[in-house]
Amino acid sequence: MKLSEAWTLYEQDRQLDGYSPYTLKSYKLQSRLFIEHVGDLELEEVDFRMIKAYLAKDAARLKPSSLANRMKYFKAVFKWALYEGYISHNPAAKLRDPKMGKRVPKAMNEESIETLRESCETPLEHAIIEVFFTTGCRIGEVARLQRGAIDWEDRSMKVIGKGDKEREVYFTVKCAIWLKKYFNSRKDTNTSLFVTERKYKSEGGQPRPMSIAQLRWVVKRIARRAGIENVYPHKLRHSYATHLLNNDAPLEVIQSFLGHSKLETTRIYAELSGERRRQLYKKYF
Structure with a gap:
């Protein structure tokens, strides 16, 4: 073969x-x-x-x-x-992963988050920033979200994460307000949570579900307007986790919210927040 x-x-x-x-x-x-x-x-x-x-x-x-x-x-x-049974031995069995230094995720401080929010110009932009920052979802999870996944009463959404695992994420009142404003501004029948700003003739004059690349581009557009460099959706996810940590959320809870399969992955955030370390220093020294 x-x-x-x-x-x-x-x-x-x-x-x-x-x-x-x-x-x-x-x-x-x-x-x-x-x-x-x-x-x-x-x-x-x-x-x-x-x-x-x-x-x-x-x-x-x-x-x-x-x-x-x-x-x-x-x-x-x-x-x-x-x-x-296609081969008699595995030639890749001896491969060993290269030694990697510990990578500390980068997060945005609260001032930068607020600047990003204030730089949004449309309900779509506001809704995208709020969903990423207040749910902590991965970009692929957001791209797959459907409007029907929202529970407005509990302010929650069911997302499909890595390994096809479903989890419930939550969002704030501010996020709910901007999502409703965004949905009210839409005239299409697409069931996706976010759709393209452009309409396509091939789709009967309807927009398409927003792709990962398009979601990333909208976040970059807002960041450029805000004058903030190096902003991307996963950085908003890191910022979400750091915000939880700074507000004394247990690592096990953050793990559940982020959809991490291993606590060790979440534990990286315990080494991330300078603000949290300063708080603990002042408390114990």
Whole structure:
């Protein structure tokens, strides 16, 4: 079985297993790049030295995290191929993730958040900023949200997170107000939470669901207007977690709100907030 055939079968299997389309898109790119480098070889022809040489050629210019992401493709596909009986040994079994320094998520302070809010000009912009900051959702979760997922009475929404796991997130009164203003400004019948500002002839003059790239662009647009650099949706998620931490929310609660499967992931935020550290210093010293 050739590498290209193996990828097709792997992708089909993982789609049936409910794997994230974003993960599969990333793996598909790595599959294409590897085949372009070594050719469409038979699976059994691929050995550890070949994989290591391919990874090493760009190692100097890649961040350790990017290199680790490339390794994930090899580990996943060849582990699957071994399990399915397409190969007799796993050439990626010896791969070891590169040593990565501890990454501290970047967050915005409250003044920057308020400046961002004041720079919004439309109900759409206000609603997007409020949803990201007050729910702590990932951008992919927001892109998939439907209007029907909202419980107005509890001010909550059901989102589908990583691993196709459903969780309930909550939003503030301010967020609810801007969402209602945004929905009242819309004349379309699209069920998506956020839709494009542009209408498409191919859609019968209706807007389309807003994509991840479009959501990111709107946040950047607001940030440029506010004069704040390096703002992106995931930074608003970090800011949400930091806000909770600064207000004495237990890590287990923050873990649940963020949809982290491991507490260790959430624990990073305990090392993040300078404000929280200052508060504790004043309390105990």
